[in-house]
Amino acid sequence: MGLKGKLISSVEVKCGGHLVHDIFHAKTHHISNISPSKVKNFEIHEGETVYVGSIVEWTYSDDGKDKMSKQVIEAVDHETKTITWKVIGGDLLELYDSFTIITSCDHHWTTWTFLYEKKTEDTPEPLVLLAYVLHVTKEIENHLLK
Numbered sequence: 001m002g003l004k005g006k007l008i009s010s011v012e013v014k015c016g017g018h019l020v021h022d023i024f025h026a027k028t029h030h031i032s033n034i035s036p037s038k039v040k041n042f043e044i045h046e047g048e049t050v051y052v053g054s055i056v057e058w059t060y061s062d063d064g065k066d067k068m069s070k071q072v073i074e075a076v077d078h079e080t081k082t083i084t085w086k087v088i089g090g091d092l093l094e095l096y097d098s099f100t101i102i103t104s105c106d107h108h109w110t111t112w113t114f115l116y117e118k119k120t121e122d123t124p125e126p127l128v129l130l131a132y133v134l135h136v137t138k139e140i141e142n143h144l145l146k
Contacts, residue, residue, distance in 0.1 A: 003097075003118045005125060010111040011134050015144035017105030021081035023140050024103055025050045035139040038132065040066060050083060052076055057090075062132065067091040074100070081105040095123045101133075110137050 013020050023030060028050055032039045040059040047054030054073045059066060070089035075082070087099040095118065102113040112133050114126055 003121065003123075005114070005116050005118065007114040007126060007130055008111065009130055009134060010109045011137050012108055013105075013110050013137065013141045014108065015141050017081060017107055017110055019144050020110050020137065020140055021083075021103075021105040023144075024083055024105075025076065025078075028056070031136065031140065034143045035136045037061065038136050038139070045070070047073070050076060055088070056085075060132075062091075062128070071101070092126075092129075095119060096126075099126075112137075 023034075026049055029042050032041055038061055040061060041057075042059075043057045045055040045057060050056065050073055052073055052075060055070065056073065057068060057070045059068050061067070068090040069087055069092055071085040072088050073083065074086045075084040077083075082102060082104040085101040085103075087093060087096075087101070092099045097117040097119055098115075099117075100115040102115070104111045104113070112130065114130065116126060
């Protein structure tokens with residue numbers, strides 16, 4: 001049927017992937033200060049920072065509109081610097097039956113993987129969201145290089 005999809009994109013980060021992973025894992029609340037035009041707020045609803053089982057909520061700006069994504073952290077691997085975020089609420093679930101985001105960071109690359117199932121054949125591929133997270137990643141890199 002073609003309703004399931006997978007998008008993967010990597011972006012080079014001159015500051016080192018381990019530093020980007022550190023922001024996403026331990027200093028996630030700083031992202032709204034690093035990228036205020038894109039990320040409005042980050043809250044932890046259950047758990048501590050980004051640990052398996054933590055429930056977090058992002059408020060972000062997409063094309064001038066505030067949107068929300070509530071996620072549960074499914075996996076954190078410090079060796080491979082990978083975090084798996086499963087969307088459990090918010091705007092993305094209006095278009096997709098399921099949506100999982102995987103961030104992985106290595107020496108000089110940050111990779112974003114989206115695994116999703118569209119509600120209908122007409123649902124667009126999440127290319128705008130992919131461009132959005134790559135933009136935020138570059139803003140984090142610029143912040144870390146200062």
